[in-house]
Amino acid sequence: MKQAKARAKRATGDVFAAQLPGVAPVPEIRARAFEIYKSAGLPHRRMENWKYTDPRALIGEVLPLAPRPDADAIARAKVSAKQAAAHQAVKLVLVDGIFTPHLSHLGELENEIVVRSLREVVEDAATADLAGLVLLTTSNPAISLNAAMATDGLVITVPDGAALNPPIHIVHVATGCSVSTFTRSYLQLGKAAHAAVVESFVAAEGASGYQANDAIIALVGDEASLSHIRVAADACDAANISSAIVAVGAGAKLDFFSMTCSGSVSRYQGFITLAGEGAKLSANGVNLVRGKLHADTTIVVDHAVPYCTSREKFRAVVDDCGRSVFHGRIVVRPAARKTDAALTTRALLLSDQAEADNKPELEILADDVTCGHGATSGALDENLVFNLRARGLSEKDARMLLIKAFVGEAIEEIASKNLREFVTVRAEHWLRGGG
Template identity: 65%
Template sequence: MNLVLAKTDTERAVSNVFATARDRLPGAGEVAEARRRAFEAYERAGLPHRRIEEWKYTDLRALMREVAPLAGRPDAAAITRAKAALELVAVDGAAKLVLVDGVFVPELSGIAELGAGISVRTLREILENGANDARSDLLLTSTTDAVISLNTAMVTDGVVISVADGTALSRPIQIVHVATASSASAFTRSHVKLGKAARATFIESFVAAEGASAYQANDAVILWVGDGAELSHLRVVADAADAVNISSGIVTVGAKAKLNLFNMTRGGAVSRYQVFITLAGEGSDLSVNGINLLKDKQHGDTTLVVDHAVPHCTSRENFRAVVDDRGHSVFQGRIIVRPDAQKTDGKMMTRALLLSDEAEADNKPELEIFADDVTCGHGATSGALDESLLFYLRARGLCEKDAQALLIQAFLGEAIEEIADESLREFVMAQAERWLEVRR
């Protein structure tokens, strides 16, 4: 008996997009073969849906409806619009690496500003190097997630960053994804490798140029943090109101290394940030904080897996969600403690603030502990603004919206304060205040 998997209209559209775009994708030989195998893996799984536990709250078959065709290379007009959009998310003093509709744009980027000890190349340049088929390894990952397989098959560009051992970068690196096209999709992937005892700040931003709408982004970032290295990784997602953004992170942390990861989502009709972190070296220290700011019918999903693979590691996860109107926030967090990972210290907390009766927050923290000498815990809460505090503020002359905004800022402050750099804390708070201004 021959079994044939039934496809939804959306899945058939994805197959058509891949068939149409295949000749435009960079790389041949082993690279093209890696793409083919990845797309076959995606087709076997299909788009994630509610019957898959990790995707039960974010059913892409229902939420995406259709898959947009691959965006074309940006022309001069698109680059001009992208330049204007950069001002909305630019971090002062950061060296910018700009991707427009999934394509690296040198004239908007500042590779020369990075200085010694750091190498930056584009993923397209490496994949198109016919003399180096081995670089197909840049398309390989340790996870079998369907959207990562789709990213592998369709990726067009990204940046590959390497920081030498002992190098301390004097300025942050900011990768900016700018969407200028409408009803189009972009697939990007970046690699960042920090050498031993290196120090760096890495920022990712997603923004829409004027006129961009109904676009889709599928991004992946592969991070290696070397022994004794310190990395601050900040993400701010401010997509168009009708955009779809599915981003994945695969992170490996070495011995006695420190990683501080922060994510803020305040745009997009559908967004999911899923990050898989492996603490692979003893004595490492991980801090992960995040914020979802959602309104209208926005759907924001943060899914986190922290794998304590070795002893004597510490992890702290702290998430906040503010949900208005009919927005839907999802947090799924899992801490895994392997049998040999004794003396693990891991804690996770997620809190949601619901501003309307129709707002929804699904929080699912989990612990999987296979060792017996550990300190681990998790918690989750959901609630509304404190009426007594609102009354107190209004009695002192604040209008209702201003009083709410002040309490919301205080609610978000605990997560934002974990950002070590003061200027970046102010940048993130300014982004949150923009959301609050629109809400007013």
């Protein structure tokens, strides 16, 4: 424990000396966040929420902060950002944790939509209150470390009644080697506003062994709707720890989808509170795992008030010596009567060495609710493979078709046709052997 804390201090001690952006009260917020992190260090398996994913063992220590990208890094990032971009989306690019306007397309946004960089917000004394909301800190060590060390990110405000069309695509591009990046974004949707946001994590040519740490805070106003799609396709030896804290207002709807298909260690944790009566959540995800990738998706849904609905559907395909983790937790508060919640998780194991850990949980503290969960793991049904081969398909094509259908059960929950196709193309690339 002492050695781990010493590593935490050594890894982050130089960061504050490097003068992270922010005027008062931002330095004080960062210092408090760092103290929370320092008291625990990197998460470890003795923490219940990290039981199956031990960053202390898998990552070891936090790497030095990435320097500001130079001309060569930006040139390589431009290529990767273009390849990753979703069709008909407004592209906003972060290179090694720094917002890069000349690779982005801010001019395509509607006039009433406000987009600022995190650096701009924390360095402006007039937006001190907003900076405090953006750098929200919790007892979760990964989120606290992110608040302490975030170099940049995006602050997006959609006013009442506005519709964000086309969707925004935030592209995180890593160009460095053996460095860490920390980004923090904030999204606020006003009453009856509508938006779709895509996040992609990709590596430029030559990037390797990096650590990405990202967090997003989202407030979905009453009667608003948000679609949030996340795709992590990092370098094969990279680590990615990402977090989301979302509050959904009365009569509002959140459609969420996360897919991890590359990297060495990945942990996505989402904390979603249905905070207004009549709120609806559709949370879905896929882990596509091969090699020795360790991919963890943890989603906690908090039904805080009555008459809310949530549906979660998660799928994992695990090959080689990979490991997939899904931890889904639904909490129904004492006042949250008439809650309707369901969670299902299924894992497909393609090799004898593949591992899937599924942990669905219900914590029900109210009466008059409808809640359920289910979890299964297994191999491909050889009878189905035989039936497809009997109809003229090769064994490889038959297996590919069955895996695609299995993954598609979660992808089909994405409401937007364009975004559904964007995710499908990335999944098919993985199925063909890509990262």
